[in-house]
Amino acid sequence: MELVIARDLKKTYGTGDAAVPALKGISFSIAKGAFVSFIGPSGSGKTTLLNLIGCLDRPTEGRLAVAGIEIGQFGSRDGARFRGKHIGFIFQSFNLIPVLTVYENVEYPLVMVQDVPDSTRKERILGLLDAVGMLDQQKKLPDQLSGGQKQRVAIARALVTHPELVLADEPTANLDRDTAQTIIRLMKKMRENLQTTFIFSTHDARIIDQAERTFRIEDGRLKSNGNQGGSNHG
Numbered sequence: 001m002e003l004v005i006a007r008d009l010k011k012t013y014g015t016g017d018a019a020v021p022a023l024k025g026i027s028f029s030i031a032k033g034a035f036v037s038f039i040g041p042s043g044s045g046k047t048t049l050l051n052l053i054g055c056l057d058r059p060t061e062g063r064l065a066v067a068g069i070e071i072g073q074f075g076s077r078d079g080a081r082f083r084g085k086h087i088g089f090i091f092q093s094f095n096l097i098p099v100l101t102v103y104e105n106v107e108y109p110l111v112m113v114q115d116v117p118d119s120t121r122k123e124r125i126l127g128l129l130d131a132v133g134m135l136d137q138q139k140k141l142p143d144q145l146s147g148g149q150k151q152r153v154a155i156a157r158a159l160v161t162h163p164e165l166v167l168a169d170e171p172t173a174n175l176d177r178d179t180a181q182t183i184i185r186l187m188k189k190m191r192e193n194l195q196t197t198f199i200f201s202t203h204d205a206r207i208i209d210q211a212e213r214t215f216r217i218e219d220g221r222l223k224s225n226g227n228q229g230g231s232n233h234g
Contacts, residue, residue, distance in 0.1 A: 003165060003197050004030040004053060009062035011048050022048040024220040025062070030199065030213075032164070035191055037200040037208050040217035046201035049217070050167045053199065054087050055079030067164050084112065088158030088196075092170035094150040096142040096157075102129065103138040106156045128156040131193075132186060148179035155183070159190055168200045172207060184210055 011023040023045045030036050038046045051057040052064060055074055064072040067086050074082060088109075089095075096105050106125050110116045116124070129135045132152040142150055151171065158166050168187070172180035184206055191198055200207050208214055216224040 001032045002029040003032040003034070003067060004028075004199070005063070005065045006053075007063040009049075009052065009064055010060050011045075011052060011057070012060045021220055023052075023059070026217070026220075026222045028215060028222060030197065033191065033195050033197055034213065035188065035198050035211055036213045036215070037202050037211040038215045038217055039202060039208060040223075044217045045220045046217055047169055050169055050199070050201050053165075054089060054167050055083045084109065084161065086164050088161060088163040088166040090151070090154050090158045090166060090168040090171045092173040094142070094147075094154050094174075096150055096153060098142050101139050101141060102134055102145070102153050105142070105153055106160050109157060109161050124160060124162075125156075128160055129153075131190065132156045146179075147174050148176070148183065151175060151179075151183055152186070155186060155190070159194065159196065162194065163196065165197045165199065168198060168202075170202055170204070171200065172202070172204045177206075180204065180206055 006029070007027050009023055009026045010021070013020045013022060026049065038049060040046055048057070052059050053066060055071055056079070058074065059072050062072065063070065069082065071079070071082060097108065100108065103125060106128060107121065110121050126135065129138055132155055134149060134152050134156065137145065137149060145153070172183055175183060187198055188210065190196060200211070202208065214224070215222060
């Protein structure tokens with residue numbers, strides 16, 4: 001089953017003489033449960049593409065479907081509702097809420113977008129914190145954590161709604177080598193356990209090597225369409 005389908009996707013910022021094309025007609029499809037990376041130089045359109053798939057922005061032209069639903073022309077309210085139900089995000093800057101504890105940060109998406117009973121909510125949060133090795137840190141605030149610990153919390157938060165798709169924008173960029181390897185292994189384990197699809201925007205060779213498919217974007221165009229990653233395709 002194809003979870004994400006894009007056909008001739010274009011995104012232009014500004015109008016007239018000030019128009020800047022960020023995506024220039026990209027087409028691809030990604031199967032459910034895939035572990036996929038989008039690579040390319042800074043400014044090539046990777047983050048723009050993730051924002052479109054995540055309903056944070058709308059394409060100027062083209063077709064975009066996620067989980068069988070056409071999302072290309074969603075307004076902000078419909079986009080937020082769809083995002084809350086189907087999509088999790090992992091950012092390189094972690095984006096944790098500084099005044100909330102580890103537990104509360106992971107709980108936040110459930111409070112905001114899903115009507116999950118308290119008992120189910122607690123069981124799910126504690127299960128994910130255990131899975132990412134942060135159960136004993138659940139009462140700490142983000143500024144008491146290392147970068148790797150923050151990213152573990154961010155992964156748990158992205159997965160707590162049981163999304164079909166997780167979008168990860170440079171998730172290992174601020175991490176040292178060993179921590180990054182641990183985070184990548186953790187994401188692959190979560191993918192296997194929950195059948196979650198992972199799409200990365202990355203420069204990190206470690207993620208690219210683990211990816212089953214790698215799409216290269218240059219200057220808003222797809223230059224290679226889903227070649228396999230490195231030697232270990234898991």
